Amino acid sequence: MNQLIESIHQELLSGVQIESLDPHNPVAVHQVPDPWQLLGAGNYAAVFYHPRYSDQVVKIYAPGRPGFAEELEVYRRLGSHPAFSECLYSGENFLVLKRLYGVTLYDCVHLGKRIPKQVIQDIDQALDYARDRGLHPHDVHGRNVMMQDGRGLVVDVSDFLQQEACSAWDDLKRAYYWIYVPVLSPLRLRVPYFVLDVVRAIYRYFRRLVRRNV
Ligand SMILES: Nc1ncnc2c1ncn2[C@@H]1O[C@H](COP(=O)(O)OP(=O)(O)O)[C@@H](O)[C@H]1O
Ligand SMILES: [Mg+2]
Incomplete structure (x- = not known):
């Protein structure tokens, strides 16, 4: 671990360039120092x-993006659970986390990898566990959940302290049972990224409309 921390400071933090262009879209990474x-x-x-330390990952917050301290607190409350990662170390704006060797459900749909119901059930149970620990599952969408060997994992817990209700996981589950199981999965359709991104934009638009009306 000490060598990893040293390498983070000496190679990664000094060479990497991360920029948040828009809070609703993934951050841009301009430079990744070798061998990271x-x-x-x-x-x-x-x-x-x-x-060399491939069982750990380093999550670096983009300058100006909030949530670092909150994520640390969420991992403290979660402790150890098979469907979640664990925080092994924290630095100024980065966390060292246990690596989850899964494929995000977003990528599964893109790759045409079949997602069994067990994955959805595992994630449901993991979110119940988080609620029992006083957390509020938030922002649980296709890029934040994974499948590994037919089991479900939750890869991103950074918003779990937010008390505001979030329907992302229920909406994703609805899409799974109404569209994925009857249509996409039997046809073994692969969905290109641009289609997934259009679906995501339409979803965000409608969610905002619905919110305005409640
Ligand atoms: N512990 C982990 N193990 C493996 N991959 C991870 C891990 N944490 C994050 N990732 C990958 O990095 C991506 C971004 O991480 P995430 O925690 O979702 O960031 P953010 O809080 O900015 O949404 C995830 O979609 C996943 O592909
Ligand atoms: Mg995320």
Whole structure:
């Protein structure tokens, strides 16, 4: 772990360039210093791993994006659970997390990987566990949940302290049972990223409309 922390400070933090262009879209990563690898980007942060320490990932918050301290607190409350990662170390604007070797459900739909119901049930149970720990599952969408060996994982818990209701997971489940199970899955359709992004934009638009009317 010490060597990993050293490498984060000496190689990663000094060389990496992360920029949040728009809070509703993933951050842009302009530079990744060798041998670090970019694993994914969310609306707050980018996630990297070092090939020599590949069981850990480093999540670096983009300058100006909030949520770092909150995510740390969420991991403290979650403790150890098979469907969640764990926070192993925290620095100034980064967290070292246990790596989850899954494929996000968003990527599964893109790749045409079949998502069994067990995955959805595992995530439901994991979110119940989080609620029992005084947390409020929030922003649980296709890029924040994963499938590994037919089981469900929750990869991003950064908004779980927010008390405001969030329907993302219920909406995703509805799409799973109404569209994925009867149509996409049997046809083994692969959905291109641009279609997924258009669906995401339409979804956001309607969610805002609905919210305005309640
Ligand atoms: N512990 C982890 N193990 C493996 N991949 C991860 C892990 N945490 C994040 N990722 C990858 O990085 C992406 C962005 O991380 P995420 O935590 O969702 O960031 P944000 O809080 O900005 O949304 C995820 O969609 C996932 O692909
Ligand atoms: Mg995310």
